[in-house]
Every structure is written in C-alpha cells, then in structure tokens.
Amino acid sequence: MKRVAIVGCGFVADLYMRSFAAHPEIEVVSCYDRDEARLEAFSKYWNVTAAADLETVFTEIADTGLILNLTNPRSHYDVNKGALEAGCHVFCEKPLAMSYEDAQSLHAMARARGLQLGSAPSSVLGEAAQTLAKAVRSGDYGTPRLVYAELDDGFIPQAPLEDWKSESGAPWPYVDEFQIGCTLEHAGYYLSWLIAMFGAVTRVNAVSADILPDKRDVADAAPDFSVAVLEFQDGPLVRLSCSIAAPHDHRMRVVTDRGVLAVKKAWDNAAPVKFYKRMRLRRRLLESPLAKRIRLTAKETHPKLPRKGAAAMNFALGPAEMLEAIGTNQDSRIGGDFALHLTEVTLAIQNAGLGGGAYLPKSTCAKMEPMPWAH
Template identity: 30%
Template sequence: MRRRVTKLIRPRFDQAKWVGRSHDEKLIRSTTSRGAHTVTKQQLTLGIVGAGNIAGQYARDLTTYPEVHLAGIADIDSSRAASLAEQSNCQAYASPDDLIADPAIDVVVNLTTHTAHVEVITKALEAGKHVYSEKPLALSYSDAQGLVQLAEQKGLRLGCSPCTYMGEAQQTAWKLLREKKIGPVRAVFAEMNWGRIESWHPAPGGFYAVGPLWDIGVYPLTLLTTIFGPARRAQATGKVLFPDRVTQEGTPFHIETPDFVTGSVELESGVLIRLTVDFYVSMKTKQKGVEFHGDTGSLWLGSPQWFNAEVEYAPFNEPYETVPYVREPYEGTEWGRGVLDMVHAIIEARPHRATGAQAAHVVDILEAIATSMREGRSAEITSSFSQPAPMEWGA
C-alpha cells in the first residue's frame, strides 16, 4: 500500500522580506538587560527558546559570530534561562512567548524538547520570525510538512539540525565521493551506537520516549540524503533490549520505545543503506561511523557528527589509509554552524543549506522505518527535497 504522494517542496525566497523586514536600510537598536546593542543590516538578532543540555553549546558558538547578536534566552523553567543568559551575557526572557513576541528578534533558535518543536516553531513563524530548530523537525511527517508550508506561506526561513554534514570531515568525504574516488557507490553501512543516555544526561526520559530512531537516526540519514538525494523505501526491525534503567540520581525507570533499531533504506539513486541506531551498545564499540562501498574501493567516516572524525580510504581489497581534510577541522561539533549558514543566507539573499524541506523528508524516512517495524513490511517514501550545496571551502 502506498503511503502518500507529495510534491517537491521548495521554499519561496523573497529578498525584500528577508533583508528588509526588520533591519532595512537603518540600524536596529536592541536593548537587553546588559545594555544597548547596535545591530547593522549585516547582523541578525537571535533568541534561543529552550535552555536544556544542548543550549549551552549553541550559545557558546552563537556568541562568537560577528553576524549574530544573541539577544536572549527563554525556557519554561525561568531559572535555567536565567543561568544560561548570565553565562552568555544576554537577557533572560520571562517566557518563550515573550521572546517570540519581541520585535527585535529576527531568528528564533528552537532548542526545546522533541515534543515541543511543532508548537514553538508554529508560534515563531506566525510571529514573523525565521526559525532554526533542533532535530527532529516534528514527530510526524504531516506536522513537518505543515511547518514547511507555513514558512513558505509567510516568506520566512525554516532551518533544522543536524548541520553536521557541514563539518570538515563530512565535507572531505563528500568531496571524495563527488570525485568518484571509490567509483559508483552502491552500499553504505551507517552505525549510531549511542551508549546509554542515563550515563551522561541528567534527564534521559525524553530521549527514551522518542527512542534512538528519532533522536540519533537523523544524523546519518541527513548526511546520506545530502550526498545521495531522497529515499524511496525502508524496511526495519526494532526491539527494547534493556527495559529497566536507572538515572544518575539512582531513580529507576522503564522504557517501552525500542532502544535498538536496524534495517535498510533504499535511496532513489539506488544506493542501499544498512542503518543501525541504539541506546544500548557503548560508543566505544568497534562498529561505528559511516562506511561507503563503491565499485573500486571504500571510504570510512568515523562519525557523521564530529567535525574532526577520521576519514579513511581503501582501494578494493586493500587496507584503509588516512585521508587529509579539505581544511583544518573544528574539534568536536560546532552546533551553531547551521544557524550561521542560515544567517549568512538571509543577509546574502541565497538559499540556506539545512532546510526544513530536507528535515521533513528525514522525518518521512523515520516514519517509514517506524511503520515497517510496526507492520512487518517494507514502507514507501514519496516526499522529496532539493539537496544542499557543499560548503564553499569543501567544493
């Protein structure tokens, strides 16, 4: 049975709306609790909604970009917002609604929990803000598609993580693949063994509620659809391997969403992906990263997430050797890089890379995998998107 047929979504870009909407030909003065800040038309004002674990890493990055003025932070827990705002030298808003309503804010960076994404993004778009959201864009394809359409109707940008394909290691691998270093690619092995969330995160409940498929499956799927284009079919199986767990504080909890998922995703280009995602196997496993197999050789990327991951190449039946990066890599993951690319795109009136349309397509893939697990059959994927361009320095 076919799932649905969806037309290719291409956001409409209107330079007058992007560049002239809130910073026009004049200076914007954004006043925060730290004092007045002058923002030129070459700088956009951002606000973060959600002050959880990842927000500190975003704020750290965003405060280093000359093109970005981080005006403030909001959270349903005002104490968390106040703490991060103090660290980031910006304003703590009384509530997420107050931040979204602030006319000084050009872009809302949505870092809320998975289940709040649709509500926050919708409010921000309705308020006339561009939005960059943490992944996944939504927990259903219909909701994700609705957000893309709303942004298009409003003439606003909608971006979504992960932007990790913008990393130096990932761009290096992509360049080699474009150059046919290993010939036509026919198979890809993608492993995301993410350990046990309770061993490093103080509040693991939200992660286990959605499961590894929706939380970390987005990383290899976004990378691989960026490189090879849209998916068309998925087949998978999943299981709860380790149902009873204990938080760092010693509180027992029980999970019901599969913590181990494995299966295959067939792309429109013919590339077949073998995907494994789990919250059980240690990150120190020898099975990790993304391995591309072509007619004349193989390419191994140590992680789809870390910008300084290992990149190795091997001719067919020969040992792997390290490949030099296209440029010196960032150590770890620069979480703000996708936001910065969208800011540059708004200022320069060009398409941004981490689009809502691709994020919605990835949600469609995740939904197909979940359908396959639940119904024990192959599930079709019919949505599509326009692939992003490589980074200028990675081309």
C-alpha cells in the same frame, strides 16, 4: 550583526552557546524557558537577557533574525508554529515535529509566509561530511555500491546518567531521551549526510524495537534499537543502525567498486575521511590496511570546537548557514524540503516496529549544494 533568540535553555542549549562563541558575527539577544530556575541559571551563566515570555521573544526577533528552538521534542511543533505565525524564521532541534503531518503543515506554513524553517543536525555542513560528499561526487574512488552507517552508543542505561550535566548546570534529560528514543535523537546525524550525497530516500525498509526492559524505570520508553535499509533516488543501498545497547560505533563506510571510504566519528566535524583501496594479495582480496587520507583543497573551512563530552561539533553551523541564507534571500541548505524529508524518513524508521515493512516517503528533496569551501 546577525541575531538569534533561544527558546529552551536545557542541556543542549549550552552546546549551542559554546559554538556561538566561535561565531562573533552572531549575537544571542535573548533566551526563554518555561522553567524559571533553568532560565535564570542559563541567562546568568551566559550573560544573555532572559525574556518574560514567548511572545516577547518572537516580537523581538521577527523579521530580523532567527528563533532557535531547543525545547523538548514534544514541544517542537507548538513552538515552531507560534514562531512562524509571529513572522520568525526558525531553526529547530530534531525533529521538526513528532508526526509527519505536523511537520508537513509547518513546512507549508513557512513556505506560504516566505520564512525559513530548518532542522538539526548541523554536522552535514561540517568538514568531515563535506569532505566525504566531495569524494563521492568526484568518482575518483569508484562507484558507491553499499553504505553501512552505525550510530550505536553503548549500553547507555548502565552509564552514570545522573552525573551528566551541562556547563550551566542542566542535567542530561535521560527521561526525555528514553521516551523520545535514540532513532529520533541520533539517526539524523548520518541520514542527513546520506540525503545530502544521494538525494531523496525512495523506500524505507526498517525494524524498530524496545529491547532493554530496564531504563531507570522510565515509563513509555521509545524504541532503543532500529535498523533500516534505505533506497535512494541516486545512490547505493544503505544500512543505518541506531541503538543504546550495542557497543559504541559511529562509523560510516561507503563501499565502492575500488575500495572503502570511511569515517569513524559522526560527532567530530574534523574526523578524518580515509580511503582503503581494494587489492589482491596472492589468493586473497582485501582492503589495504594503509589508508589514504582525503582532504579538501580549501585551507579554511569553518570554526571548529575542541572535544566536549561525547562530541567535537560546532552546533552553530546550522543557524549560521541559515542566517547567511536569510541575508542573501536564498534557501537554506538544511531548511525547507531537506528538513521535511529528513524528518519524515527518521519518523518512518522510529515508528517501523517489529513488523517492519516498506514505507514510501511522501516528501522529496534534491541533493545538497556543497558548502562554498567544499567545491
């Protein structure tokens, strides 16, 4: 049995617990939250042992499993550092830390101690992402020339945020969400796919801004809009946008010299991947309205979850892959260099400001090895 201990029992922790139910090979052995009421509600709802303190969680899981860090992003560095110092492998919600320097120090610590340190999001390990990556690798649909990736969520400040609660009763932390910002929260969903397909980002050209003055009177709000043009080690130019203002749009479109590969739902592991072939009709050039759906040859990929709220995602894919890597003494696909590079590029976009300008990442990573069922 593979073992996981959860630190942080807020809104997202319930999404992970729903996902672990589809992975009977993984046991959640304990949980901890500094908010005693939240810890009690979560542990009772999910029937998970509540730990007395962080040290107990670390001691219990060291060398035998994985710490799942689901705390507020501002606490990620401290919890990750404490877990690594205690000899624990760590899978952390995004980002690894709030600064590249802190993320780099965690990366170095994990490497020096022979520990795995990985980062959400896990969707890059899902069927939709792996199908798109295989289509790009194959060359059957043309050479990628340009990518548009959209992570716009609608005018979120006007949504009924106070009514959003998790299964065990945790409120959606909209104050934290506004203070952390939609780029840190969401850019990784497609940025991880892009890095997996095209390798390291070599240049970030970005602008970020706080364009909505009234977000429930939340002070110190982070940018609620960003747009980046990314240059890759081996790939096309990419435009990546994030906002909580523009109408909901979660499409990725890979423009090739033969047509367009498209996915419409970033947060659905089973989202269809389609190819719209370019064609000439009389004097017009257009993409065919009749798309070809691209499928993997494997009949079984990974456990999928029904839609819950805004997503149909298996949040346990990352922890499950990392536990498998630990068990076979291999590097996790979404750990190590990959996690550090994803964090650095996301922070560069978030911190670009209105002045924009170019940022040259200091870290690098290789393209992702496909999942076994995606070859």
